[in-house]
Amino acid sequence: MKLVYIVGGAIAVIAWIALGMVIAKGPQPEIVVPAEALWKIGFFNITNTMFTAWVVMATLIIASLVATRSMKLMPGGFQNFVEASIGFLVDQVADIAGEKNGRRFFMVIATFFLFIVASNWMGLLPFFNAIGKTDDVGHEIFHELFSAEPEKLKLKDGVYEEDKKFTGFRMDDAGGMVVVKPGGKSVEFEVYKGDTPEQALNRYVVVLAHTFAGFTATEEEIKHPSDAMVKEAAAALASSDKAPQLITAAAEGGHEGDGGMESAALGATIHGIDFEKSQKIALVVPFFRGVYSDVNNTLALGICSFLIVEFWGFQSLGLGYLKKFINFSSPINAFVGFLELLSEFIRIVSFTFRLFGNIFAGEVLILMLTFLMPFLFVDIIYGLELFVGFIQAAVFALLTLVFATMAVEHHGEEEHHEGHHDEDVSADAHHHAGAAQAH
Numbered sequence: 001m002k003l004v005y006i007v008g009g010a011i012a013v014i015a016w017i018a019l020g021m022v023i024a025k026g027p028q029p030e031i032v033v034p035a036e037a038l039w040k041i042g043f044f045n046i047t048n049t050m051f052t053a054w055v056v057m058a059t060l061i062i063a064s065l066v067a068t069r070s071m072k073l074m075p076g077g078f079q080n081f082v083e084a085s086i087g088f089l090v091d092q093v094a095d096i097a098g099e100k101n102g103r104r105f106f107m108v109i110a111t112f113f114l115f116i117v118a119s120n121w122m123g124l125l126p127f128f129n130a131i132g133k134t135d136d137v138g139h140e141i142f143h144e145l146f147s148a149e150p151e152k153l154k155l156k157d158g159v160y161e162e163d164k165k166f167t168g169f170r171m172d173d174a175g176g177m178v179v180v181k182p183g184g185k186s187v188e189f190e191v192y193k194g195d196t197p198e199q200a201l202n203r204y205v206v207v208l209a210h211t212f213a214g215f216t217a218t219e220e221e222i223k224h225p226s227d228a229m230v231k232e233a234a235a236a237l238a239s240s241d242k243a244p245q246l247i248t249a250a251a252e253g254g255h256e257g258d259g260g261m262e263s264a265a266l267g268a269t270i271h272g273i274d275f276e277k278s279q280k281i282a283l284v285v286p287f288f289r290g291v292y293s294d295v296n297n298t299l300a301l302g303i304c305s306f307l308i309v310e311f312w313g314f315q316s317l318g319l320g321y322l323k324k325f326i327n328f329s330s331p332i333n334a335f336v337g338f339l340e341l342l343s344e345f346i347r348i349v350s351f352t353f354r355l356f357g358n359i360f361a362g363e364v365l366i367l368m369l370t371f372l373m374p375f376l377f378v379d380i381i382y383g384l385e386l387f388v389g390f391i392q393a394a395v396f397a398l399l400t401l402v403f404a405t406m407a408v409e410h411h412g413e414e415e416h417h418e419g420h421h422d423e424d425v426s427a428d429a430h431h432h433a434g435a436a437q438a439h
Contacts, residue, residue, distance in 0.1 A: 031364055035294040036285045038133070048132070048286055049294035056119045056291060089113065096398075097405045105404050108308055112301070113397035116292070120359060120389030123290030124382060129363070131287055137168030138208075138244065138281035141189055142273050145200050146261050153191060160200070164191045168281035170211070187211050187281045192223075201261050201270060202230045205246065209233035212243040212278055227265035234266055242279075247272040292359040292392075295352065302351030305400045306344065313407035321407070347403065351396065358392050 035047035067082040089110050094102030122128070144153050144164075154161040166189045189207050191200045206225045209215035213236040221229060237243045248268045260271035275281075292298050313321040325341040327333040362385045369378040 031367070033360075035289065035296065036135075038285065038287065047294065048289040049291050049297055052122070052128075052288050053119065053291045053297065055288070056115065056122055059122070060114060060118055086110070093401060096401055101405060101408060105312070105401055109397050109401045109404075112305070112400055113393050116301075116355070116396055117390055117393035119291035120393060121386065123293070123359070123363070124366075124385055124389070125288075128288045128290065129286045129367070130284070132284045133287070134171065134280070134282040135168075135285050136275075136280060136282050137166055137187075138273065138275050141166050141204060141281075142201075142261075142270075145191070145197050145204065155197070158196055160191055160193060160195050160197075163193050165189070166191075168283050170279045171282045172279055197261060198263055201263055202227075202265050205230055205237070205263075205266075206233040208244055208273070209236040211281075213237050213240040230263070230265040242277060244278045245274040246270055247274055290359055290363055292355050293363050295356045295360075298356040298359075299348070299352045301355070301396070302348040305351055305396070305403075306348050309400065309403045309407050310344070312404050316408035347399075351399070355392055355396060358388055362388055 035049040037045040038048050038051055039046045064082070067079050071079060090102070090106055093106050093109055096102070097105055153164055168187050170185045170187060187207070189204060195203075202225055203222065206215070206217060206222050206229060210217050210222060210233070213233075215233050215236040217225070217229065217233075225233070234246060237245060246266075246268075248270060260269040262269050292301075325337045325344075327337045362381075366378055366381055366385065369381055
């Protein structure tokens with residue numbers, strides 16, 4: 001009987017994997033570190049991580065309105081869940097910072113925790129990194145070869161100064177809202193250091209023919225095509241109804257009046273490339289991406305935490321707060337004060353890269369496992385990422401709370417007048433700081 005269960009379980013796992021490889025295998029991973037810009041208003045870019053942050057904010061606001069819309073003395077359902085969660089957070093904050101400071105710090109600490117955990121968990125929704133608009137890479141390649149803009153492809157003395165790789169996927173449509181199709185085939189094109197624009201254009205013609213017109217060429221031939229091969233590739237594109245077409249006359253839609261790009265191998269000037277009747281080379285720019293997979297957002301959050309801690313320190317102790325940083329009573333105290341000041345700013349770096357590293361790494365891991373083994377290992381990682389998302393939110397909020405508690409402590413002789421309770425709170429805060437830093 002045990003053997004039957006084992007064999008049956010093995011068959012079920014294999015079937016589950018096979019189903020995932022057929023209908024849910026992701027496209028070849030394309031890992032993009034900076035957040036992609038969705039829209040541009042003047043000089044201001046609205047990125048997908050910024051847009052997602054607004055969606056998270058709206059979700060939290062709507063949830064709070066729903067929970068408090070018709071409050072009852074005997075709560076039930078969603079109101080009961082919200083009140084229990086908030087009550088738990090209040091108790092935890094008061095336990096670390098004391099009753100007085102706990103009530104004072106609660107709103108900020110709870111906001112940090114709820115916003116971070118909601119952002120992290122929403123980033124695991126299946127439509128994140130999958131639904132978006134497309135960036136037409138095929139046209140971009142020709143445009144960059146043609147213009148050789150200094151910030152993109154550097155051109156000096158007629159040759160490119162550095163390598164550049166363009167990557168996209170074959171898509172039926174390169175405009176509007178799209179969903180990444182399972183098993184999307186990638187297209188890569190490289191501009192090599194030392195290439196002239198003409199050499200790069202000739203190679204691009206061969207790559208297009210090889211990708212869309214069934215033109216046969218080895219990897220070495222694609223890297224260094226002969227003039228005869230470039231002509232054959234152009235002929236293959238022209239003879240195919242479903243391949244992109246070379247625009248050799250400005251009147252056909254090319255860059256009229258600017259001369260286009262000359263190709264001695266083709267004996268023609270190329271003004272553009274028409275992808276209208278063919279598949280496109282494009283990348284999906286997702287509308288939704290994990291908020292804290294963008295280091296700019298984690299840096300902003302770290303700066304907010306730093307500023308609020310310093311504000312509470314000055315609010316409680318006035319200019320006396322500076323005594324722990326500026327103390328020239330002895331060389332050792334002066335050095336310790338310098339280290340204290342340095343540690344305040346190092347916290348920003350620590351906050352920034354701890355949160356960013358964990359969330360971005362989780363997204364990359366899920367992407368890779370979806371490509372390699374969908375429907376199996378990725379399910380396990382999703383469970384792990386739920387835990388990591390919660391832990392990172394708790395660590396960020398807890399460290400901010402602990403540093404705030406330490407900032408409002410009295411130093412020197414004034415400590416002896418604070419009473420035994422404050423000593424216990426201080427000891428507890430230091431204990432929690434050590435535990436949180438371990439994460």
